Amino acid sequence: MNISTLQPLGWSHFFLQQANTDTYEKLQSNELLVFRISAIHRSVIKGLGTNWENGEVELLCPESLQPVSEHLSVGDWVIAEPVHEHFRIIEVLEAKNQLERLSNRKRQLMAANLDYLFIVTSANSDFNLKRLERYLAMAYESNIEPVIVLNKIDLTDKVDDYLDSIRDLKVHHLVGISILQQDSLLSLKPYLTAGTTIAMVGSSGVGKSSLINALFNQAVELGTSTHTSHETIDNVQITGGIREDDDKGKHTTTSRQLLINEKGVIFIDTPGIRELQLLNAQEGIEQTFNDIVFLAKQCKFANCAHQTEPGCKVLQALESGELAQSHWDNYQKLLKEDAFNARSAQGVYAQKQHMKTFSKKVLRALSKNRLEKGK
Ligand SMILES: Nc1nc2c(ncn2[C@@H]2O[C@H](COP(=O)(O)OP(=O)(O)O)[C@@H](O)[C@H]2O)c(=O)[nH]1
Ligand SMILES: [Mg+2]
Ligand SMILES: [Zn+2]
Known part of the structure; x- marks a missing residue:
């Protein structure tokens, strides 16, 4: 090899x-x-x-x-x-990191060995901060650097309002782009290095596949190749991963797939998820909502449930408006959901294990029966 x-x-x-x-x-x-x-x-x-x-x-x-x-x-x-x-x-082989979620009450792996998670959203009615918080929790849980990509900024004159509301999530990487404005894609340049794996997640229709397409046929010089045998990559048009072209010659998503562009950047496209259900993401949730975790640590009672307790910093912050009600509600919701999902995934697993041992027992009993009859 x-x-x-x-x-x-x-x-x-x-x-x-x-x-x-x-x-x-x-x-x-x-x-x-x-x-x-x-x-x-x-x-x-x-x-x-x-x-x-x-x-x-x-x-x-x-x-x-x-x-x-x-x-x-x-x-x-x-x-x-x-x-x-x-x-x-x-x-x-054991993965450096992997994305998982709950789908039909089962654990489902989404992608593995990523350097960046591009959480794509669009500057229109699809925009939803709570959904972004979900994706962020997933990224943090898996130790993958999240990059929030606000796409379709050509559709609005309120780009700064969108960006400002995302900034409230305290993310390190945030870019506003439009597939229709090639120059805007330059802000992605720091992430586009050879051998780097980037997975795209986000609702259906936000432009994940369009973005990958745009990063393939770059009119502007975007890739910053660090790879030594760069020539070999340059010669390859679109290598590796299947590029399921539709009749307009564009790549569309039918399933998860890995694609490598001319600059050697590796993309994993995923089909849109209607609603991301987190699984085993407690730490990721805490990190996403670390402002709340910080507040809660200062409550008078260590076991404060933030309901009616005196000296509750969370309640005080909610009252003063320092903590947005929707932010708090989403935190509670995601924690509850995650606990429920963990139980439900375990439930299915436990049930399966039970059926396995059960059918083994039945088989054993049957063969014993047969042996005895054969005697
Ligand atoms: N106006 C505008 N439309 C876009 C942009 N990016 C993608 N689209 C359109 O949004 C639709 C959905 O794009 P697609 O890449 O299939 O989304 P995906 O489901 O996230 O992969 C398509 O009709 C695209 O042409 C953009 O920056 N601006
Ligand atoms: Mg797609
Ligand atoms: Zn409290």
């Missing part, structure tokens, strides 16, 4: 060191191969390997990794073995 060819895909020592000696030797002799998952579409899984410039290969997924959405996501690194003309995944 020529490891250096994986570096443009985001490969690093963190992943290599997970291989034991045996695996490492097999990787050297190409008995085993490494791939980065580039698309998951129902049962079809695709990956990019050392030959990534020639495109994706289809990967077979063992039973132990089913259902796929609970074990694997786009951006993951896997080790696979050749089987005839195919490759079968044998191991998923």
Whole structure:
């Protein structure tokens, strides 16, 4: 295996060191191969390997990794073995970070091994601060640097009002852009370096796919390539990830997919989520609402429930207007929801485990019965 060819895909020592000696030797002799998952579409899984410039290969997924959405996501690194003309995944390497949510009462992995999470929103009626807080909590929980991208600023003359209200969320990275104004995309330049993985999240229609498209066919020089074998990347038009073109030749989202632009920036596009349900995000929520956490620490009683207690700083701040009621309400709501979701995901899991042991018992009883009858 020529490891250096994986570096443009985001490969690093963190992943290599997970291989034991045996695996490492097999990787050297190409008995085993490494791939980065580039698309998951129902049962079809695709990956990019050392030959990534020639495109994706289809990967077979063992039973132990089913259902796929609970074990694997786009951006993951896997080790696979050749089987005839195919490759079968044998191991998923531990991810640096991963996004997860609750979907249909099940834990669902959304993307893995990210450098930035672009939380895309638009400067129109879709704009919703509470939704942004949800996405921020998810990013903080997973230790992924969030960048809030306010798109479609061409549609409003109140851009500053939008930006100001987002600033209240105390985010480090905030940019206002319009796909229709190429120059505005320059503000994204600091994030667009070769080998950096950026996932796009946000409601359907905010312009996630349009943004990826715009960052592919740049009229302005946006990429700041830091990659050494830059020429190889420059020669590749649009590499790797499937680019599902619609009839207008534009990339659209049907499922999660990883795409690499001419500058070697790796994007993960996700289909819009109607309502993001957080899962195991308590710390992320606390970080998003750290102003409230700070206030609550100063309440007179350590176990203050912020209901009627005397000396409650939260109640005082709500009264004085220092703390916005909607901000407080959303904090309470997300905490409750997260606890409920954790129980519900556990519930499904526990139920499954129970059914497994139950059916094993039944099978054992049946075979015992059969043995006894055979006697
Ligand atoms: N006016 C305006 N429309 C945009 C902008 N960006 C995207 N759109 C339009 O918004 C619609 C949804 O875009 P799309 O990229 O499919 O959104 P996605 O669902 O988040 O991937 C399309 O009709 C785009 O042309 C923008 O900056 N300004
Ligand atoms: Mg899309
Ligand atoms: Zn209190």
